[in-house]
Amino acid sequence: MTAASTRGLGLRLVIAFTLIATLCALAIGYYVSQARQQVGADYTALVTDVVRAQQDPAALRITLDSLEFSQDRIHLEQLHDLLGRIPRRIESIRMQLRRSELDPASYGGLLDELAQVESRLPALEAAVHAAQEGQGEPGDDEILALGMDVEEGLAWAYSELNELLHQASAEQRQLMERLTLALAVLLLLLLLAIGAVMRMLFHLHRQRETMRLQSRTDELTALGNRRWLRDAAEEAFERRRRHGTALSLMLLDLDHFKRINDAYGHPVGDAVLADFARVLQREVRRVDRVARMGGEEFAILMPDSHLADAEALAERIVRATRSMPLPGPAAEHRLTVSIGAVEAEEDNGFDHLYSRVDQRLYRAKTEGRDRIVSARDASTEASSSDAHAPDGDPGNTVCQ
């Protein structure tokens, strides 16, 4: 019963521990993956825009070179399209930067440079427009000079921005790695803490069960004690009430035990008590409950047993006690036992049954010891009480 309840608690603790650990792992894993996705997505968008924008200064340089060498008007058209695209790109990057988590101080210089580029665009557009209208050469020096300024400004700003994003994303990655490590350590600590608490609870429960068991066990003989027998009797009475099964009780007291103590010493007396306990356990069935009530007095509760069964067992015990070898210096001593036995035929509980069996034991003592006195029913005790000793010893046979 105790072992089963301990096992049950252990199983429940293991299930609770596994559940908590799984939930923690899922929650933290979900959080980390969410954080990673979020940060990754922010920088990916900005980096993509910057990579596209970096194509503008490259295209501008190629177009300006082509204009310088071939003077072809088609390059004026290309330049015109490019100048229409550059401000939109700058504005888009400016907006993305403001929305990003980057420190504004880190990209303030870039924005200034882009603003300067924007301020040069109208003059360049005007020169291109004039050349398109035939008011100048396509490879005009003014177009080339303004175009180179714009190209250099854009190339510098976008390459700085690219560098800044690389740095920010490297820092972010590092941060995420530290965060992941911290969460893993946290999870480990949490699991260890939960494990420790579980262990402690389990240990406390076992300790309580051990103490409970100890408070119901006789230290010398390892048998149950009076309290344990009372609990067992309550269960047996409950079974008797529900199923109408028989129930008998036997009280046993060693005869003249004081003489053993006096003659051979208390330790020998202890050894005799322990040996006698073993004899009792050997003689009873598995369902019988053997207890030491105190001193040299023992009791046997016999569920599903009628008085005849109790008497038969009592006779076996009387015989086994007489032939029980005593330890060391007491080897020559012959031990005997007096027994009272009753069967419960009323539902008056353990105390009543005990008082009846105690009376039988008292009679066994006063009528000469080394004998059994039994009673079939409380109401007929006076007439049906029977005092006798096992066969083969007529001197101790006393009948009513």
Ligand SMILES: Nc1nc2c(ncn2[C@@H]2O[C@H](COP(=O)(O)OP(=O)(O)OP(=O)(O)O)[C@@H](O)[C@H]2O)c(=O)[nH]1
């Ligand atoms: N060695 C030992 N002796 C015990 C223990 N408990 C009680 N005793 C002794 O048991 C003896 C009981 O003595 P009594 O009550 O006079 O009973 P008795 O000598 O057996 O005589 P009857 O019961 O009348 O036959 C006492 O000497 C107690 O000291 C124990 O745990 N160990």
